[in-house]
Amino acid sequence: MQESDNILAIVVVSAAAAVVAVAASLLVLAVLGISLLDFEAMSGEEKASISASSMEQDSSASSSTKQSSTRPSASSSKAPENPKGLAAPNINASMAECLQYPNYPAGCESASMTAVLNALGYQVDLGSFIEQYVLNVEGPADMVHAFSGDPAFDGAAFPPVMARAGNAYLRDQNAEWRFVELNEEPFGQVLEEVASGRPVLIWTTQMGDYPMLSGIFAEGYQWYDNEHCVVLYGQAENGNLLVMDPQYGFVERERELFESVYDACGMHGLTIVQHNVLWHDAIEASTVLKGA
Numbered sequence: 001m002q003e004s005d006n007i008l009a010i011v012v013v014s015a016a017a018a019v020v021a022v023a024a025s026l027l028v029l030a031v032l033g034i035s036l037l038d039f040e041a042m043s044g045e046e047k048a049s050i051s052a053s054s055m056e057q058d059s060s061a062s063s064s065t066k067q068s069s070t071r072p073s074a075s076s077s078k079a080p081e082n083p084k085g086l087a088a089p090n091i092n093a094s095m096a097e098c099l100q101y102p103n104y105p106a107g108c109e110s111a112s113m114t115a116v117l118n119a120l121g122y123q124v125d126l127g128s129f130i131e132q133y134v135l136n137v138e139g140p141a142d143m144v145h146a147f148s149g150d151p152a153f154d155g156a157a158f159p160p161v162m163a164r165a166g167n168a169y170l171r172d173q174n175a176e177w178r179f180v181e182l183n184e185e186p187f188g189q190v191l192e193e194v195a196s197g198r199p200v201l202i203w204t205t206q207m208g209d210y211p212m213l214s215g216i217f218a219e220g221y222q223w224y225d226n227e228h229c230v231v232l233y234g235q236a237e238n239g240n241l242l243v244m245d246p247q248y249g250f251v252e253r254e255r256e257l258f259e260s261v262y263d264a265c266g267m268h269g270l271t272i273v274q275h276n277v278l279w280h281d282a283i284e285a286s287t288v289l290k291g292a
Contacts, residue, residue, distance in 0.1 A: 090197035091272065092233040092242075094119040098126055100151075100246040107151035109162050109229040110134050111246035112201045113179070116231060116272055117169065119199065120177060124169070133165040142218040158221045159203065159270050162229075166270075182269040187259040191235065193271045199233040199244075203268035204261050208253065211265045222266060232269075 098115040100107040103126075110130045117124045130151050139145030149155015159181045166179040182190060182200065193200050205211050211224035234242035240252040262269075 091116070091119050092194065092197055092199050094121070095199060095231065095233045095244055095250075097244060097249045098246060099249060100126075103127065104130065104151040106149060106153060106155045108246045109157050109201070110151055110165075112229045112231045112244070113162055113166050113270075115244050115246075116199050116201065117166070119233075120175075120272070122169075122173065129165075129169065133169050134162070136168070137161050137164045143223060144219040144221050156223075156227045158218075159201070159268050160219075162201070163270055176274045177272055178275065179270045179272055182267075182271055184267045185269060186267075187262055190232065190262075190269060194232055194234060198271050198273065199231050201270040202230055202232050202262060203265050204228050204230055204258070205265065206247070208257055208261060210261060221268070224265065227265075 096115050096118040098111045098118065100111040104110065107126065107130060111126055114124050114126045114129050117129070134147055134151065134157070137146045141148045143156050143158050144160050147155055147157045147161055163179045163181055170177050170179075179201075182193070190200050190202070205224070205226045206228045207226075209226055212226050214223045214225060216223045228247075230246065231244040232241060233244060235255075236242060236252060239255055241255050241258050243251050243253050243258075245251050
């Protein structure tokens with residue numbers, strides 16, 4: 001009887017260990033901004049690279065967490081510590097203008113992402129990016145799983161769609177950067193991202209009006225008729241926010257109103273991070289960061 005109990009205990013412990021291992025693997029993929037479907041589609045070499053990278057990052061992140069549990073303040077221009085020693089450039093300093101008109105009246109999300117990719121140093125054409133990546137995101141056309149409509153005519157997409165499109169492009173470039181969703185991130189935290197040199201795609205409204213909420217939800221996102229996406233890339237000395245608006249180009253927006261509209265729209269955004277920086281920041285974040 002004792003031997004049977006011991007065997008049962010070993011089986012239970014082994015099963016628990018397997019569950020923990022699977023959960024840890026899923027967490028690593030989520031933190032790296034990679035969906036399970038994307039992971040399954042990767043080659044064996046790419047999967048091995050992610051596994052090795054996550055183990056190294058786990059060790060570095062654990063050490064870094066013990067040293068400091070704070071992130072740079074909104075007024076700081078210092079980039080966060082980099083466990084692997086990779087450069088963390090100020091992407092905002094190279095922000096590029098990208099306009100949605102006249103060819104893509106419903107392409108504000110794509111134009112905003114193209115501006116960030118070009119600020120990273122890639123030479124991205126808006127039309128090519130839409131055709132090859134945005135419209136190739138597969139799933140129900142509900143603005144959360146895939147683009148609803150056509151950027152050349154009418155339609156929209158929420159952060160998950162754009163993160164998948166942007167990360168598909170970055171994987172094709174063998175880049176270490178990934179777009180990561182800021183899930184209901186308080187605006188103060190958004191400004192910290194910007195102060196660290198990383199631009200943030202913000203889901204807001206056209207003309208700075210409050211959202212015309214429809215009551216129609218998809219995966220927790222509520223559609224609003226005056227949906228718009230811009231890039232927040234800095235803050236002026238007078239406190240105004242520096243914005244790349246695909247409708248107008250480079251503009252300044254009054255912070256209080258911009259923040260209020262951001263809150264009313266559901267606090268949706270995307271930032272761009274390096275794999276190791278993502279790992280470092282995610283373990284300290286107070287909210288969940290969702291990848292594509």
